[in-house]
């Protein structure tokens with residue numbers, strides 16, 4: 040007998056330990072941190088199935104928005120990385136290749152920390168005329184490398200899974216439309232399919248991506264009340280076009296610089312959000328669309344009734360075949376473990392539905408169905424199984440979404456004066472909406488003041504959801520007239 044699997048801490052009491060247990064060998068075997076090179080982790084099969092599904096969702100979404108796939112090398116010539124001066128902010132985090140075999144390279148080569156400086160020198164060769172625009176390409180299922188000092192499975196690592204679109208347009212208006220489309224894609228994939236609520240912020244000017252005019256992000260909230268950024272779209276303006284000489288001949292025969300945007304959903308951080316937000320004290324809880332296994336069948340056998348056991352096993356095998364025909368992934372758990380152990384195991388890894396089959400079910404041509412989120416037993420006649428599975432998965436997804444949305448709403452609060460902000464951040468964390476003077480560089484002093492008093496940061500203004508500031512409202516930090524409502528939170 041294997042020891043009873045399971046999580047030994049409560050999520051609400053020790054989130055950090057709970058998270059590690061769920062990810063690693065004590066839990067759902069999503070990742071392994073024992074690879075032997077600090078900061079590099081292994082994604083195990085169960086985690087990989089989830090990762091691949093998330094990639095598929097984004098690939099479908101951006102291709103529906105007319106993006107074409109491409110694949111660049113993972114190395115960047117040093118001169119290209121250095122060319123965009125502002126962008127060279129990444130340089131302290133870059134891993135360098137300096138030798139090949141026993142030969143020292145004449146020029147060292149960078150392992151890409153992100154795509155822009157790899158891709159745009161080629162865009163400069165590819166783009167000639169307005170007829171080549173808009174150009175909408177993406178790279179998927181790649182990794183990038185950054186010399187991060189701390190590592191946590193899916194939250195921070197030195198090599199991590201990456202997805203990026205890189206678009207070029209004739210006008211800035213088209214770039215803005217693309218940013219709105221990126222928001223729609225995030226809503227569709229993250230909120231409607233993965234049930235993760237988020238805010239779409241325009242970051243304040245002091246916190247934009249180096250090399251962008253503006254940065255737009257999706258921030259969600261983890262159970263410890265800290266925000267986690269799960270996507271970014273950069274409005275690059277013509278900055279990179281100037282640095283890499285990306286020009287086109289316009290309809291008026293003038294040579295012009297292109298306007299660019301790039302969109303990157305943080306694939307591994309989305310997995311971290313899925314685990315953290317939906318999981319419970321028993322283990323993973325997964326929305327039906329990403330669950331690697333949708334249904335587990337557990338036979339209930341009796342040592343004193345071998346002839347009945349054969350009937351139960353045969354019934355389960357037929358059931359397994361039937362469920363596969365319905366189009367679901369299914370596991371028939373015919374291992375030697377006890378039913379209780381198998382129930383725990385199925386719940387630990389977040390399998391949405393469990394079917395229990397014993398002699399009673401065989402005799403009545405039924406199954407006993409248990410949903411991961413509600414844990415109530417329902418008798419289902421085999422003739423109605425297809426409809427009931429679909430119905431139960433809809434209920435499960437609805438319950439996951441309702442719980443996540445309620446947490447998100449309950450943890451967005453308001454504060455009008457600094458004293459209240461300090462108290463909310465100290466006692467509740469979460470997002471706090473506060474009046475603020477300016478999101479241009481002049482406002483940075485006030486953001487620093489907030490950070491000093493609360494250790495929380497100004498995340499930005501809610502984009503596409505213009506929040507009016509009543510006349511006479513004062514900035515929470517400096518007391519001057521407030522022009523914006525900004526969201527403040529502690530951060531990962």
Ligand SMILES: [Zn+2]
Nearest residue numbers: 476485514517
């Ligand atoms: Zn201020």
